[in-house]
Amino acid sequence: MCGIVGIVGHAPVNQLIYDALTVLQHRGQDAAGIVTVDDQAFRLRKANGLVKDVFEIKHMHRLQGNTGLGHVRYPTAGSASSSEAQPFYVNSPFGISLAHNGNLTNYHELIESMAVMRRHINTSSDSELMLNVLAHELQKFDTLTLSPSQIFTAVTKLNEQVRGAYASVALIIGIGMVAFRDPFGIRPLVLGRKVTAAGTEYMVASESVALDASGFETMRDVAPGEAVFIDFDGNLFTEQCAHKPQHVPCIFEYVYFARPDSTIDGISVYGSRVNMGRKLGAKLKREWEDNDIDVVIPIPETSCDIALQIANELDLPYRQGFVKNRYIGRTFIMPGQIERKKSVRRKLNAINVEFKGKNVLLVDDSIVRGTTSEQIIEMARDAGAKKVYFASAAPEIRFPNVYGIDMPSPNELIAHGRDVEEIRRQIGADGLIFQDIDDLEAAVREGNPSIAHFETSVFSGRYVTADVDQNYLDKLNESRNDNAKTAKAGEQSSNLEIHNVCHP
Ligand SMILES: O=P(O)(O)OC[C@H]1O[C@H](OP(=O)(O)OP(=O)(O)O)[C@H](O)[C@@H]1O
Ligand SMILES: NC(=O)CC[C@H](N)C(=O)O
Ligand SMILES: [Mg+2]
Numbered sequence: 001m002c003g004i005v006g007i008v009g010h011a012p013v014n015q016l017i018y019d020a021l022t023v024l025q026h027r028g029q030d031a032a033g034i035v036t037v038d039d040q041a042f043r044l045r046k047a048n049g050l051v052k053d054v055f056e057i058k059h060m061h062r063l064q065g066n067t068g069l070g071h072v073r074y075p076t077a078g079s080a081s082s083s084e085a086q087p088f089y090v091n092s093p094f095g096i097s098l099a100h101n102g103n104l105t106n107y108h109e110l111i112e113s114m115a116v117m118r119r120h121i122n123t124s125s126d127s128e129l130m131l132n133v134l135a136h137e138l139q140k141f142d143t144l145t146l147s148p149s150q151i152f153t154a155v156t157k158l159n160e161q162v163r164g165a166y167a168s169v170a171l172i173i174g175i176g177m178v179a180f181r182d183p184f185g186i187r188p189l190v191l192g193r194k195v196t197a198a199g200t201e202y203m204v205a206s207e208s209v210a211l212d213a214s215g216f217e218t219m220r221d222v223a224p225g226e227a228v229f230i231d232f233d234g235n236l237f238t239e240q241c242a243h244k245p246q247h248v249p250c251i252f253e254y255v256y257f258a259r260p261d262s263t264i265d266g267i268s269v270y271g272s273r274v275n276m277g278r279k280l281g282a283k284l285k286r287e288w289e290d291n292d293i294d295v296v297i298p299i300p301e302t303s304c305d306i307a308l309q310i311a312n313e314l315d316l317p318y319r320q321g322f323v324k325n326r327y328i329g330r331t332f333i334m335p336g337q338i339e340r341k342k343s344v345r346r347k348l349n350a351i352n353v354e355f356k357g358k359n360v361l362l363v364d365d366s367i368v369r370g371t372t373s374e375q376i377i378e379m380a381r382d383a384g385a386k387k388v389y390f391a392s393a394a395p396e397i398r399f400p401n402v403y404g405i406d407m408p409s410p411n412e413l414i415a416h417g418r419d420v421e422e423i424r425r426q427i428g429a430d431g432l433i434f435q436d437i438d439d440l441e442a443a444v445r446e447g448n449p450s451i452a453h454f455e456t457s458v459f460s461g462r463y464v465t466a467d468v469d470q471n472y473l474d475k476l477n478e479s480r481n482d483n484a485k486t487a488k489a490g491e492q493s494s495n496l497e498i499h500n501v502c503h504p
Contacts, residue, residue, distance in 0.1 A: 001257045001333070001404050002086070002101040003027035004189075005070040005205040006169035007214070008177050008230040010198035014063040017070040020203075020210035021051045026259060027101070027206060028072035029329045031085035034059075035097045036068035037171055042097055046071070046085040050329075067177060067232065069169055071099035074333045076406045077107065078124035080485075088128045093139045094146075095173035100127035101206055102165035102187045102404040105467050110161065126164075133158050134170060146175050148229050148237035155180045155227040156241040163467045165250070165403035165455075167222070169204055176231035179204040183242035184464050185224030186250050186403050186455050188264045192216035202230045207262040221265050224248075248464045251454040252405060254444045255394045256302055256332070256365050267447030270305055273365070275443035276393040277306040280435045281313025284361075284391065287433065293389060294358040297321035299376055300348065306393045307363035316361075321354035321383075322376070332368060333406070337482050344375045356384035359430075366394035367434075368407065370414030373427040381428075390429040395437045396420070399461040400476060402468055407458065408480035410473075 003024030007013045017034050032054040033046025045059040051072065055063075071086035078084045087099040104110065104126040111129060114121055119132045137154035138146065155178065165186035169179040181189045192211035194201045203216045211218050222228055225242025249265050250257075260270035284291070295317050298307030301324055311318035328347040334340045354360075360380055367373050373390060380388045396415035401407040410416040415423055424432035435443075437459050445451055457463045478484065 001027045001074050001253075003072040003206045003210070004099040004101050004167060004169050005203065005210050006099070006171070006177050006179055007068055007201065007203045008232065008234060009066045009201040010196055010234065011066055012064065013066055013068045014060050016214040017068050018051065018055055018060065020205055020214045021070045021072050023209045023213040023259070024072050024206055025051055026330060027257060028074035029333055030075055030080055030335060031073040031082060032071065033085050033087050033099070034063050034068060034070045035087045035089070035171065036063045036065035037173060038065040040173060042089060042095060042171075042173070044087070044089065044097070046082070046087065048080070048082045048085060067171060069097060069099045069171055069177075074406065075335070076103045076404050077126040080335055081123070084123045084125040084128075086127055088125070088131045090131055090135045093135065094175060096131060096135055096138070096170055098127065098131040098134065098168055098170040100130055100166055100168045102167060102182065103402060104130060104162055104166065105164035105402050105465055105472065106162065113161075130158070130162060130166060130168065131170070133161055138172070146172065148231075148239075151175070151178050151229050152227055152239040152241055159183055159225060159242045163465050167206060174232075176229055178227055178229045179222060180227040180241065181222045181224055183225040183245045184248040184455065185245070185265070186248065186464070188249065188253060188258070189222040190218055190264070191220055191222055191228055192218045199234045201234065202236055204228065207258055207264065209259050209262045212261070218263070247451055248453045248455050249451065250403060251440065251444055251456050252394075252401070252458065255440070257405075260305055265448055265451065267444060267451075271447050272444045273305040273393070274309045275446050276435060276440065277309025278313060279439035279443050280306070280391055280393055280433070281310040283436065283439065284310065284314060284433060288431065291389070292359050292387070293361045295319050295321075295354065296361045296363060297354065297380075299362055299364045299372060300324040302365045303363050303393065306365060310361070310363055310391065319354045321351055321360065321380075322348045323351060324348055331372065336486060337369070337371070337412075340369070340371050341375070344372050345379070348376065348379070350379045350383035352383045354383075355380055358385055359387040359389070360385045361389045361391060363391045363393070365392070366397060367392045367414060367423070367427070368397050369412055370423070370427055373429070377428045387430040389431040390424075390427065390433075392432075392434045394440060395434050395459045396423070397458045399458050400473055401458050402463060402472075402476065403455060403457070405458070406480070409477045409482070411477075412482060
């Protein structure tokens with residue numbers, strides 16, 4: 001679930017993009033990159049690591065220009081090599097650089113068509129592939145400049161070829177910045193502006209918090225299938241570029257990915273989490289009528305708003321029984337299971353007094369691999385809890401995700417092939433309760449009743465792009481399960497890191 005940002009401004013954008021990336025860091029911790037346009041040249045810095053480590057003062061000095069893009073990466077395709085960090089670049093036509101959040105589901109079909117088009121893809125990244133599809137479509141206009149309508153035609157053609165989830169932003173040298181969202185609007189993309197003495201500046205980003213941090217006012221979400229083009233004079237053009245757009249945003253943004261202070265598709269992420277707590281609290285009251293819970297404790301950080309609301313519903317005390325180490329990032333988006341497992345105890349520590357002799361209800365937003373829940377229940381018992389109950393604000397996650405969340409392998413999901421009782425035993429809880437899917441959808445929809453459907457494939461196994469069959473899922477599992485990724489990591493040093501050769 002990467003984070004993207006793009007700005008067309010009237011003053012240097014390097015610091016604004018850096019600031020935006022720091023508030024999008026929760027969407028990707030593996031790599032970061034910024035590209036700016038300085039006169040007629042791209043300036044690029046990208047590498048593996050957190051934003052604060054990737055960009056040193058010397059890099060920031062080099063990132064000159066009033067227009068730029070930024071990306072934080074959480075790999076869902078290809079490898080985690082620095083050569084697959086984003087933004088990507090092609091030199092023809094004009095010179096284009098692109099940043100992408102999402103995941104393409106017809107990579108293999110597209111890569112074959114690239115060979116026919118005599119386009120070379122140097123990495124195994126689906127985002128580099130998407131950039132080349134865009135470049136190929138723009139190349140078809142045999143002109144020295146591009147009009148907004150030509151750009152929209154190219155995006156329309158791209159939408160006809162590319163399947164999966166994508167919120168993308170691209171800079172075209174001498175022309176402007178184009179941002180577009182897939183026809184289902186699976187991944188988020190928001191548009192904002194800042195009125196300055198020199199003229200209006202525009203910004204697109206994965207989440208509204210990035211606009212807030214850079215001093216931009218939110219205008220609206222980019223619609224599913226829509227493209228937004230801003231030329232270098234600051235003129236904004238928009239057009240619907242999909243034949244049958246449908247709004248089916250990813251529900252997991254609200255459950256886990258997005259920051260609570262963001263508003264996505266008109267829905268406050270915080271508000272949706274409070275609603276999740278309300279619904280799950282009501283279910284707990286209904287189904288565990290005579291419970292003996294003494295205290296509700298969240299598993300920081302994402303579940304805190306949910307747990308507080310559950311405590312209110314149950315009229316029980318809410319206590320922060322775990323302290324989060326602020327220097328450890330999100331464990332779920334870490335690349336391998338060994339690291340994820342080790343990081344739970346590094347990240348969270350129990351305050352014994354909140355557990356000693358009590359029956360505690362631990363609340364998390366979701367149970368995916370069970371890495372967190374298994375260890376945290378053990379920690380609660382070690383801290384002296386009498387009984388440990390567990391509540392998940394998301395239903396059982398039983399199916400892989402193919403739209404930008406790295407859950408490629410059903411066997412790695414703790415709820416795959418297990419009922420609630422089996423999961424309870426596996427994580428070692430005294431009681432376990434999951435949110436119902438209808439309640440989860442209703443909790444999120446309350447913020448924007450016009451959204452009829454959400455992308456909920458991890459719970460249902462139904463994939464909205466209709467191109468995902470068992471054969472696809474089997475291949476995905478084979479190529480991206482934890483063992484396959486570990487094997488791939490060993491090969492990474494052989495990748496050509498073309499982008500950094502001139503500018504170490
Ligand atoms: O069942 P699992 O595979 O462990 O995945 C689920 C856990 O991972 C996430 O936390 P994470 O540490 O990534 O981030 P957070 O601090 O935002 O809660 C999520 O909030 C759950 O706690
Ligand atoms: N999480 C994402 O959005 C990933 C983007 C892209 N598929 C990559 O792996 O780089
Ligand atoms: Mg968590």
